[in-house]
Amino acid sequence: MGFRRLRFVGSMIVAVLPLAAHGVSNAQQEYEEVLRAKPDMVHGEELFETCAACHGTDGAGTRDGNVPAIAAQHLRVIARELVDYRHDKRWDERMQHFSDEHHLSGAQEIADVAAYISDLQPKRTLGLGRGDYLEHGADVYARLCASCHGPAAEGDNLKRYPRLAGQHFEYLLRQMHDAVEGRRPNFPREHVSLLKRFEQPDFVAVAGYLARLGS
Numbered sequence: 001m002g003f004r005r006l007r008f009v010g011s012m013i014v015a016v017l018p019l020a021a022h023g024v025s026n027a028q029q030e031y032e033e034v035l036r037a038k039p040d041m042v043h044g045e046e047l048f049e050t051c052a053a054c055h056g057t058d059g060a061g062t063r064d065g066n067v068p069a070i071a072a073q074h075l076r077v078i079a080r081e082l083v084d085y086r087h088d089k090r091w092d093e094r095m096q097h098f099s100d101e102h103h104l105s106g107a108q109e110i111a112d113v114a115a116y117i118s119d120l121q122p123k124r125t126l127g128l129g130r131g132d133y134l135e136h137g138a139d140v141y142a143r144l145c146a147s148c149h150g151p152a153a154e155g156d157n158l159k160r161y162p163r164l165a166g167q168h169f170e171y172l173l174r175q176m177h178d179a180v181e182g183r184r185p186n187f188p189r190e191h192v193s194l195l196k197r198f199e200q201p202d203f204v205a206v207a208g209y210l211a212r213l214g215s
Contacts, residue, residue, distance in 0.1 A: 026087070027083050027084060027086070027087040027089055030083050030086070030087070030106075030107055030110075031079060031080055031083045033106075033107035034079045034083065034107045034110045034111045034114070035076070035079070035111075036107075037107050037108045037110075037111035037112075038111075039075075039111045039112050039114070039115030039116075040108075040112045041112070041115055041116055041119065043109070043112045044112035044113045044114070044115050044116030044117075045116050047104070047109060047112055047113040047116070048113055048116050048117065050098055050103060051070075051098070051113065051117070054067045054094065055067055055068075055069075055070055058071055058120065058121075058123055059071030059072075059117055059120045059123070060123035060125070061125075061168060061171070062127075062168070063125060063126045063127035063168055064127060064168070064170055065127055065168040065169065065170025065171035065172075065173070065174060066170075066171075067171075068167060068168060068171045069122075069123060069125060069166065069167055069168060069171075070117050070120075071117065071120035071121060071122050071123055072118065072119075072120055072121060072122035072163060073117060073118060073155075073162060073163050074118055074155055074156070074157035074160070074161075074162065074163060075111075075114045075115055075117075075118040075157060076157050076158070076160045077155065077157070077160055077161075077162045077163070078113075078114035078117050078118060079110055079111065079114040080160055080186075081186075082099045082104065082110050082113075082114065083110065084186045085099040086099050086100060086101070086104075089185055089186040090184060090185065090186045091183065091184075091185070118157075122163075122165075122166055122214065123166070124166060124214065125166050125167065125168045125169075125211055127168035127169050127170055127171070127211060128169055128208065128211045128212055129169035129170070129173075129204065129207060129208040129211060130208070131208050131212075132201070132204055132205065132208060133201050133204060133205035133208070134205065134208055134209050134212070136201065136202070136205045137202075137204075137205030137206045137207070137208055137209030137210075138209050140198075140202050140205060140206050141153070141206050141209055141210065144194060144197075145164075145206070148161050149161050149162070149163075149164055152165055152213060152214070153165035153210055153213050164210045164213075165210060165213035165214045166210075166211065166213060166214045167210060167211060168211060169207050169208055169211040170207075172206075172207040172210055172211065173203055173204065173207040176195055176198070176203050176206075176207070177203065179191065179192050179195055180192060180195050180196055180198075
């Protein structure tokens with residue numbers, strides 16, 4: 001059984017309770033419930049109004065990478081990340097707050113908003129980075145990443161490989177470093193092992209290359 005991490009409310013520490021005490025099923029069970037749900041796009045649009053406060057009404061995020069672009073991300077990817085935030089398998093204070101049961105009551109609402117997000121049109125990012133080592137980035141991506149994420153970094157919904165093309169440079173860079181340094185517990189181990197083979201220029205090169213795809 002998983003546990004929530006310690007949280008502060010004012011000067012008080014909130015007691016750590018098992019997830020089951022919050023009426024939340026385990027992450028895999030909830031994710032499977034999301035996939036069985038029939039999305040309601042109209043309701044998803046209503047739910048997205050909360051997301052839009054940070055991600056923008058078009059789902060484009062912010063060019064500085066503090067908020068990722070999510071428009072046109074695959075439904076299964078969005079759903080998995082939302083579930084992981086709800087079960088402390090991915091960490092971000094804002095997302096853990098806005099994905100909790102008070103904002104998304106259960107699997108049906110996760111399915112609704114994930115479907116709406118996946119149906120948004122992708123937006124071009126202006127957060128491209130300086131463009132250092134782009135040819136090297138294309139080479140590294142082709143050799144190590146394209147077999148899963150696709151030749152155009154389009155990802156794969158069924159396999160739950162995220163779309164990376166056109167994502168903000170700073171966000172891509174931070175997520176890769178977070179994975180290597182243990183700040184993204186839901187990152188697959190084999191993916192972390194691959195990223196640990198990167199030299200510093202490789203991170204910059206791949207992030208810059210991906211940010212420019214589709215732009």
